[in-house]
Structure formats: C-alpha cells, structure tokens
Amino acid sequence: MLPRNPHFTLLEPTYLFQKIQERADLYPKEELLNLSIGDVSLPISKECSATLAEEAQRLSHTITGYGPSRGSHRLAEALQQTYYPMLDPNEIYISDGAKCDIGRLQILLGNNLRLGIQDPTYPVYADTARILGNERITLLPCTKESDYFPNLDELPEIDVLFLCSPNNPTGAVATRAQLERLVQLARSRRFLIIFDSAYSDFIQDPGLPKSIYEIEGADEVAIETSSFSKSFGFTGLRLGWCVVPKKLKDREGRPLYLDWERVIATFFNGPSCLVQCGGLAALSKKGLEARDQTINEYLSRAQQLKNALSPLEVTGGENSPYLWVSVPQKNSWEAFEALLENAQILSIPGSGFGASGGGYIRLSAFSKSCTTAAQRVQAIGVSSCLDLPQLSVPQPI
Amino acid sequence: MLPRNPHFTLLEPTYLFQKIQERADLYPKEELLNLSIGDVSLPISKECSATLAEEAQRLSHTITGYGPSRGSHRLAEALQQTYYPMLDPNEIYISDGAKCDIGRLQILLGNNLRLGIQDPTYPVYADTARILGNERITLLPCTKESDYFPNLDELPEIDVLFLCSPNNPTGAVATRAQLERLVQLARSRRFLIIFDSAYSDFIQDPGLPKSIYEIEGADEVAIETSSFSKSFGFTGLRLGWCVVPKKLKDREGRPLYLDWERVIATFFNGPSCLVQCGGLAALSKKGLEARDQTINEYLSRAQQLKNALSPLEVTGGENSPYLWVSVPQKNSWEAFEALLENAQILSIPGSGFGASGGGYIRLSAFSKSCTTAAQRVQAIGVSSCLDLPQLSVPQPI
Numbered sequence: 072m073l074p075r076n077p078h079f080t081l082l083e084p085t086y087l088f089q090k091i092q093e094r095a096d097l098y099p100k101e102e103l104l105n106l107s108i109g110d111v112s113l114p115i116s117k118e119c120s121a122t123l124a125e126e127a128q129r130l131s132h133t134i135t136g137y138g139p140s141r142g143s144h145r146l147a148e149a150l151q152q153t154y155y156p157m158l159d160p161n162e163i164y165i166s167d168g169a170k171c172d173i174g175r176l177q178i179l180l181g182n183n184l185r186l187g188i189q190d191p192t193y194p195v196y197a198d199t200a201r202i203l204g205n206e207r208i209t210l211l212p213c214t215k216e217s218d219y220f221p222n223l224d225e226l227p228e229i230d231v232l233f234l235c236s237p238n239n240p241t242g243a244v245a246t247r248a249q250l251e252r253l254v255q256l257a258r259s260r261r262f263l264i265i266f267d268s269a270y271s272d273f274i275q276d277p278g279l280p281k282s283i284y285e286i287e288g289a290d291e292v293a294i295e296t297s298s299f300s301k302s303f304g305f306t307g308l309r310l311g312w313c314v315v316p317k318k319l320k321d322r323e324g325r326p327l328y329l330d331w332e333r334v335i336a337t338f339f340n341g342p343s344c345l346v347q348c349g350g351l352a353a354l355s356k357k358g359l360e361a362r363d364q365t366i367n368e369y370l371s372r373a374q375q376l377k378n379a380l381s382p383l384e385v386t387g388g389e390n391s392p393y394l395w396v397s398v399p400q401k402n403s404w405e406a407f408e409a410l411l412e413n414a415q416i417l418s419i420p421g422s423g424f425g426a427s428g429g430g431y432i433r434l435s436a437f438s439k440s441c442t443t444a445a446q447r448v449q450a451i452g453v454s455s456c457l458d459l460p461q462l463s464v465p466q467p468i
Numbered sequence: 469m470l471p472r473n474p475h476f477t478l479l480e481p482t483y484l485f486q487k488i489q490e491r492a493d494l495y496p497k498e499e500l501l502n503l504s505i506g507d508v509s510l511p512i513s514k515e516c517s518a519t520l521a522e523e524a525q526r527l528s529h530t531i532t533g534y535g536p537s538r539g540s541h542r543l544a545e546a547l548q549q550t551y552y553p554m555l556d557p558n559e560i561y562i563s564d565g566a567k568c569d570i571g572r573l574q575i576l577l578g579n580n581l582r583l584g585i586q587d588p589t590y591p592v593y594a595d596t597a598r599i600l601g602n603e604r605i606t607l608l609p610c611t612k613e614s615d616y617f618p619n620l621d622e623l624p625e626i627d628v629l630f631l632c633s634p635n636n637p638t639g640a641v642a643t644r645a646q647l648e649r650l651v652q653l654a655r656s657r658r659f660l661i662i663f664d665s666a667y668s669d670f671i672q673d674p675g676l677p678k679s680i681y682e683i684e685g686a687d688e689v690a691i692e693t694s695s696f697s698k699s700f701g702f703t704g705l706r707l708g709w710c711v712v713p714k715k716l717k718d719r720e721g722r723p724l725y726l727d728w729e730r731v732i733a734t735f736f737n738g739p740s741c742l743v744q745c746g747g748l749a750a751l752s753k754k755g756l757e758a759r760d761q762t763i764n765e766y767l768s769r770a771q772q773l774k775n776a777l778s779p780l781e782v783t784g785g786e787n788s789p790y791l792w793v794s795v796p797q798k799n800s801w802e803a804f805e806a807l808l809e810n811a812q813i814l815s816i817p818g819s820g821f822g823a824s825g826g827g828y829i830r831l832s833a834f835s836k837s838c839t840t841a842a843q844r845v846q847a848i849g850v851s852s853c854l855d856l857p858q859l860s861v862p863q864p865i
Contacts, residue, residue: 131517
C-alpha cells in the first residue's frame, strides 16, 4: 500500500491523556474526583433546549438544505451585537467549533510559515501544523517570570503567533498593556496574531480585554477564534466562530478573507442549521442570563478550590476556569501522582502542556467535583495532599 | 502582512456557480425552474424530527459534553447493520459530512501522493488537494467511450484514485465487473481507492454494488465516504461517515486508521451529539421506510425528466439522482444558455465539471421543479428547447 505520510512522524505519541486515563482507571469511579477535564458539567439553558426542540419539529415540514459555509448571517449579527460592537457581522464566520477552525486556519496559512506558539499550550495549535507538514514552530515560554505571556523583548522572527487568553492551561489573562504592545509589534514586524478567546466569558475584571479587537489596530493583524462550548454548554453540540476582519491583508494587499472563504467552502459545509438555531437562543436576553449564571457557578467552584489550595501559588481561577497550581515538586508528574494517591484528585501534570509547564498541575473548575475536592484538600491539608515520599516516581513524559 | 499561501494559486477561480447564479438572476424567480442544484427538496422524516426534538428537550437537564471524535458507537453499529454486514462497526467513523471527510482524508494522505481523479468530477477532490499544496493530480477521462469509468487499460501510475459511484455529475453507476477489476488492480499496483458512495441509496438494480466493500479484497485497498445528506434530507443538519478498514495498511504494515484517528482527534471534535441522535432515528425501521419513499420520489422525478428528454442520450436518472444529458451542441455552455432562454430551465454545463464534460449538461432530480420542467420540455419540444441559433454565444469557462 501507500507510504506513510511523513508529516505524522513530526507528532509526539499521544501518551498524556492515555497515561492519565490509565492511572485514573486504578481508582473506583465513585471515589475519584476528576478535575482533569476541560469539558462542561452544566447543561445548555432551557431557552436553548426549547428553541432546538421547536426547530427540530419544524424540520419535518421545512426544507433547510445546505446553508452557507460561513453559517447564518442572523447568528453572525447576534454575535456582533453581543461581543463585537467594533466589527461588521460579515467579518464573523460561524463554525463547528474553535478546534476545527484552528485546523482550517492552518490550511489557510499553508505549511511554510514560522509559527510562534505559547509554552505551555493547548496542543492543537502545534499538532495541526505538524500534521500539515509545518516544522517551523518556535515555542515561546510563558512562565511566571514573563507574566505568563511571551517575552516580547526577545520575540524571535515569526510569521504567526498563536495566543490563547484566558489561557489554557495557565488560566492567565493577557492585560490590555500586554496586548497593546503585541499588536503594535505585529503591525511593525508584520506578523499575524491568531487569538483564541474561547474562555473570554470568564473574564470578570472590566480592565481585561475579552477580544483582541478591543485593541486599536488589531483588525489589521489579528484573527480571533471562539466558541459556544464552555459558556453555553455546547461542547457536544459543536458551535463556534472565527473572525477574519476585512482589513486583514496579505503582503500583496489582497484581503485574507477571500482565501479563507475558499477554505471553508472547500473543506467545510457550514455548521448544523439546527445547532445554529440553538446559538441564536443562547445569545437572546434569557440565554445570556443563563450564560452568566453558568459562568458564576464555574467561577465559584474555582474560588473554593483556590481557597483550599491557598498556601500554594495559584494562577487563574478568577477570570478563567483553569487553576495553574505551582507545586513544591519540580516534577509535575510527582505532584499529579501525589494528589491522586493522597486525595484521589485527578489533575493534569503541567509538563503535559509543554516543557515550561514543569512544576505545575492544571485543575479544571468545570468539574462537578470541585466542591468535594476543595473539602478533601482542606481536610487532608495541602502539604499532605502533595507529599509523596515513599512512592516510586513515574517517568515524566 | 503575510505572504499569500502559494497553494491558492493552484486553484481555478470559482466562476462556475457564480456565472450560473448571475444568469439565473436575470429571470424572475417564479418562472425559473432550477434543476442545477444538488440540494434536497424533501424534508427529514417525522421520525427523525421527533427524535431530534425529544433529544433537544433532554439536553436542558443532561450533560452530553464532548463526544468521541469518531462519533457515537451506537450510530456506527446502526450503519454497520444497515449498510455494511461485511464490516466491523469500529471501522466506521461518524462525521459532519462526506465533503469534510474528503478534506480530512487529504490531510491524512499528505500533499505529495499522485492522485487520480475522474473527469468530469465533483470539484472537491481536486480542490482540497490543491489547497493543501498537492499538484500531482492526473485527470482520468470518464466518457461514454470508457463507460463513464476510468480506462483501466491505460491507468497512469497513481497512489490514490478518487471514485464516485453513483457518479456526480454523470449519474453513471460502476458495475460489479468494473469495480472487481479496479480492486484487483489496486491490490497489484498498490494504490488506494477513495470511494464516495454518497448516492448509493439511489441504486435500485440489485446487480450494482452499493459499497466498494461488496467487492472481495476491497477492505485492503479502499476507504469509503458517505452521507446522510441526500437520502435522509440531512444536507443542512450535517452528518456523514467514513469507513477506514482495519486491514488497510501503509507500506510499512502500519494500519492507516491509527493516523486517521490522529487526524480526526486533532482537526475535528466529532459531529453534533444532537444530530447523531437524528441519524439513529434515520436508520430505524420507520426511518428507512421514509428514506425509501424519498428515494422513490426523486427517482420518479428523474424518470419524468428522462422521458421528456427521450430523443436525447441521457445517462443516469435510474440508479442516480443526476441526469447527464448529451446535447447536440459541442459547447455545453451553449446548451445551458439555450435551455435557459427557451424553457427557463437552469442546468449546469458539463464542462463546469471538467474538460471531458463538454457536450453535456447536468440536471438534478432533487429539484422540486422536475415535473414542471418535464412538462415544459414536452410542450416546447426537446430540439426547440436546445435550439439557440440567434443568441450570442458566451465564452466557455
């Protein structure tokens, strides 16, 4: 048969989640508190559910047919009114989720640009690039020392920067000053920013930007991806969006959206018409109220966890669903093992998100077990939870 | 900003549908009979609609969360029972549609294999390859002379063959003998077949294979893509599937499904959980009865059209929703213009699907206007419909 596509050899084997799962499987399900997952635990709103049901009924006597690859204009308008007063609805493309859009954006970019990717990071930015054959990836350490942001004083030559804020996994939120300087740099050095704002609804501090387009001039240098998944409980339904501003142009002055529309028309047929109706309901007055309640609930869980972990240094959890916990061990797999052994709490070792994640674990406030986990940590004591002198130490990955 | 991704220069501009639309816009909507569209005109079944509504109601108090990237196992089992008695359900991957799967398959293959693509053809096979930077495309004429199948006696060296049966646009269905010889050739010459069976439910002749896996040995050389779109009215809902058999291996003996699972886990998050419930209902006893009624209705429309066009040579329309009409003009744009001017029937000029489509037009039996179109052709007379001596001839594209 065929030779194997050589691009796949650029990927690291997927040991991380497999290994976490294998460790989890050693504990009885009812005892284990799974704080590793980034998946939601609160359902979609009654508003969304009712609208979806109504539309489903209508489908037996209405032909919807293929919708536009860019999704429904009404939904783009609702997104513009809710999130993007500074944009035109025609700059918003509805999709089946941010992950899928990131893959399609890599297709748009081709496989020969120099990509800057945060370290630690959500693995999809680099893995989509590698599968398409792009090896020109520079990891940009985002550690406590650099305020969990790429060090712009030492930014290497890149063509594209992937930035996630609020960040997965660190929970850090880029400040206005950080983003202003970044946009200025992107304009002068002519690189593209791909801004992943999938967690922006968690931002409560009015001083923190929720969208890159709150920064002047960003519409000439940035694409933004985002999602209904977390704030509206849509993870399984699949709905997201991508902003490609009209002012964004390639070196020859050709607007990028022209090739983007070619990508989505060729590799995609638009998100489900039914799910898009749910998206409209999500952005209604009642839908947005439900979203705010959902976000408050997750943030309250995060706060309980943060309080329980208080002797430790924790980033995130205030404007973000993730807690990035600095652990006394240098090896984050040791901390992972200790927390699992002592408190049956499943976390993710920070090094799983990249080398700069060593010394941290990620806890997710999406988990329904947050309150119990916080109580358990308080009962046992933080240092006892993380103490694991006599266990054999598994190899870090 | 960025240099443009050079792959896009490999694409031809998208004039075809734009030009057809521009011509259509010159006629009042109520007079125009649009037989150009491949989109459905019959709704989803009551069964599907009710199940979707029920599931939508349930979603306000049930957490579905991320499903597996490969889709629901129950739905894979239902597909296996309905369509693939010879396969294992684990070989079936549920998706958001055949077009999206074709794009992801190109990602799996990489951009350096030699692709054989039928001419005329559905444009997505070549366009997805070109956008990913693959220029190694050989067009394989599928004309009346070669029984609308690639000439296997003169098959060039290729790594992958894309084959669509029942074919879009020619309506031709590959025979068992044709497919047997093809599979044999793929095995001996070690190329991969990507078999698009999106229209297989239209096959009524029990002698014609509906799936490539009806051919012995195909599971070692073929991937199959298919869809709920046409038979179940799911075009807007987005649901399809892809079969990657366990026996399919690369040159080093590594099963292809391993890299395929990496592609879907990285570029995709699975189809919508809600829509998948609709898919289950579609494959229930009542759902399949509704499918058969739908197919019969489309085939009856095709028959009416075929009868009206009877003096002309027409392929398809019997085991396929498309009619491929041989026109007296050599230039298919002339025939397109004549039919539009004389009978206000919108077709697609065959040359729009590739050079070998010259001298043909495609008519779609999906259109709700088929009966009226057939009556109009009969009233005017076929030759008068296609006669256009005094009009200026537009340039072919």
